Amino acid sequence: MEPPAQFVHWMFATGFLLLGLCLLAKAFVGEEVWNRRAWRAYLWPSLLFAMGVLMWPVMVFFTNSTIHMLAHGSWAQVMMLAGAAELGLVRGKLHSPYWRLTMPLALSVSGTALLIHEQNGWLFARSAFLHHALGWTALVGAIFPLAAVFRPRSPVWSSGLALVLVVVAVMLYSDRDVAPIFGHLSPVAGEQHR
C-alpha cells in the first residue's frame, strides 16, 4: 500500500529545509568558521546524498506512469551525484572545483524533470501549480551554485542557493494531493482532500 504522495513530499521538504538551513548558516558565518568542526563540513553533502538514496524507493513504488518513474529516477541520481561530489571534495578525494558544477546540474535536471512530468496547467490544482513553480525555481535557482563555482567566496551566490532550497521546502510543505490553488480547482481534478 503506497502512502499518499503528499506525505512523501513533506518528508523530502524536511530534508530540503535542513539542507537550506545548513547552507544559510554556512553562508552567514563563512566557510572557515563553519568548517572548524570537521563533521559540519560533511553535514549537508551527506544529507543530500542520503536524500538521493531515499528517492529510489519513491521511484520504484510510484509507477502510475513512465514519465513519473523516470522523473523520480533522475532526481535520485542527480542528488546522489551532487552529494557525492561535494563529499569527495570535502574529504580531499576529488580536487577540481569544477566538481561543484554537479549542483547546478542537479538543479537544472530536477527543474526540467518537474516541468516535463507535470502535464496539467498552472491552475489545474495546487500540486500542478507547485510542480510548475518548483520547476522554474530550480531552473532559475541553478544560477546561484553555477556562479558560486566561479566566485566561491561571494556570500550572495552561496546564500542564494540556500534560500532556493528553503523556498523549495516551503513549496513541498504546501503540497496536497488534490487541493485548490487561489480558490481554483479543476472540476476534473478529483475529490478534494482536507
Place this chain on the structure above:
Amino acid sequence: MRKLASCALVALAFPAAAGAHATLVRTSPGFAERLAHSPRVVRLQFDQSVKVLPKAITVFTAKGKVVSGSARASDAQRTIEAPVRRLGRGAYTVRWTAVSADGHVISGVFTFGVRHRAPPATEAYGSGGPTTSEHLVRWLYFLALALLAGGLGFRLLVLHGPLPPAAERRFYRLVGLGAVGAIEVGILAFLLRAEDALQLPFGKFLYGDLSPIAGGTRFGTAFVAMTLGFALVSAILFLAWLTDRPLLLWPAFVLALGFASGLSLSGHDAADRGSSWLSELADWTHLAAASLWVGGLVMLAFVVWPLAPDLRRRAFLRFSRLATGLIVLILSAGVYLSVLRLPRLSDLWTAGYGHVLLVKLGLVSLALLWGAAHHFLVRPALERGAPLFARLPRSLAGESAVGIAILLAAAVLVDSKPPPQPAATPPVAVQR
C-alpha cells in the same frame, strides 16, 4: 539555436495543452486475478474524470478474440466499464485507453483468468516477446553484474592488501561503472518489457500505467528489489572509496551477489513448469560464478597487469585457483539446468533454445581450453619462479573477450523460450 531554446522555454511554460493525468485507482477484475466465474463487466475506476472512447476497454482471449462490448462511463465519468460475454475457462487480456477531460491520453494493460492462472502482464495477448534490443540490454546487464560482483570478488578474494593508487582508482571506476550500469540498464530493461506489454507508441507510452507490471509480475518485483538493492550497493561502494575502508566492500559484495538472485527468481528457472527452489539456486550459482569469473578476468587484464606490476604473479596464481572452483560450479549448475530445460537430447538441434545453447556450449568449450592452457601451462611455470610471459596480458584479454561473448549467448538464451516439457503420462488402469 535561439529558436530552439525559445520553443523549449515556451513548451515548458505552457504545457496546458496536455491534459489531466488521471490515474487508475481500481479495476475489476483485479490485476492477474483468478476468478471462479465469468465476470459480467470489466470496470476501471480513475481518480479523475475521463472521456470514453468506443474501444476504451477491449478484452481479448488468449488467441486474440475480442469478447467485450462498447464501454460506457458512470460515477461522474470517473468509472468506465464494458460488458463481456460469458467467458469460458482461460486467460484474458484487458487493454484500456481513456482520454482525460482536457485531451491527454492514458493507457494500460492487465490480465485475469477464469478458473485459470492469469499470465503476467508482460505475457499479455499482443506482446511481441523479447527483441534484439532486449537481448543487448540483458547482455549489458550481465556485463554490469560481472564488473560489479566479479570486480568486488576479485578485490576481496584475490587481492586482499592495498593496491597502488592508480590501480585502486581504476578498480573503483570499473566497479562503480558496474553498479551504475546495473541500475541504468535495469531501468531500461524494465521499460522495454513494459513497452512490449503495453504495445504503445513512445508518446503514449510515457503516460502508460506501469503498476500492473511493476507490482503484478515476478519481473516487476525483481526490478523493484534489484533497483533498490543496487542503489544501496552504489552508496556503500561510494562510502568505501570515500573513507578508504575496503572492509565496506564486503557488504557491497554480499548484497550485489544477493540481489543478482532477482534474475534467477524471475526467469525460466523460477516461473516455468518443472521449476523448484533447486533450479532457482542452480541458476543463481551459475550466474554468480560466471560473474565472478568474467569480472575477475577483466580486473586481472585491465587493472592488475597494466597498473600493479608487483602484484601480477600473486594475483594470477590466486585467481587461477579461484577460477578452478568457479568453473566447477558453472559447469555443474549449467549441466543440471540444461537437462531440466531440454528433456530430449534432440531438442539441442531441433529447438531454437537448443541452437542458442549449442552456440553457448561452443564458446564455453573455447573458454575452457583457454583457461586450461593458463592453468596447466602458465601456472606451473609461474609457481616455479619463471619470468612472466610477454604475451600473457593479451591472452588474458582474449579470455575475457570470450567470457563476454558467452554472456551475450547467455542473454539470448535467457530471453528464449525453452521447448515445452512433455505432459505427464496418466496412469494406465490395470485390467484383471
